Amino acid sequence: MLRGRDGKIVSLFVEDLPDTMDYVAMRKFFANFGMVKDVFIPKKKSKEEVPMIKVHIIGNGWLYRSAVATFGEHPIPDSLFESFMKEVKGNPTVRRMGYNKVLLTFMLVEEMQSFVEEHTKQSSIWFNSVVPWSVKTECSYDREVWLTCYGVPVHAWNVSTFCSIGQFWGEVTQIDEDTAKCVRCDIGNVKVFTNNMSVIN
DSSP states (O other): OEEOTTSOEEOEEOOSOOTTOOHHHHHHHHGGGSEEEEEEOOSSOOSSOOOEEEEEOOSOGGGGGEEEEEOSSSOOOHHHHHHHHHHOTTOOEEEEOSTTEEEEEOSSHHHHHHHHHHHHHSOOSSOSEEEEOOTTOOOOSOEEEEEEEEOOOGGGOSHHHHHHHHHTTSEEEEEOHHHHTTSOSSEEEEEEEEOOOSOOO
């Protein structure tokens, strides 16, 4: 079942799916279009019997008023993000998508399209690219985390050392001010962008 923009619920029937696609795979795939409420796969398939997927849209229609902007080839530092927020035109809602991407949501589809066209015709000081959101858009599988370092010898306590530690796990974006100024020498903090999703220890 699928709830459309008009609020009506309709059934969704899907044909020609591979036999290897099970309940888990179908839920994962159709979650791109909304919340999957139920999946029915008949044990005996005939020309009349096809898998039925019940999908419930939970109000993400605003995505069709959204554009995805890519900032360069590096993570977006907080300072750049804050400057962009102050100067972006159209007052869109801005959401980070990880690493170097943001999602810009406008009040109207026409506003989004105008924004994309403007930044397509002329080079932007902010973005490498701006495109309308689509179901194929993926968030970056990266995260920004603070690493707390223990046991660093005092004679090796400097920014270069903590950058080397951070680079082992990802791209260093910031060194804690107290760490850089050696305010304390028992713990040091360094912020990194990393695609490592496990516990860093």
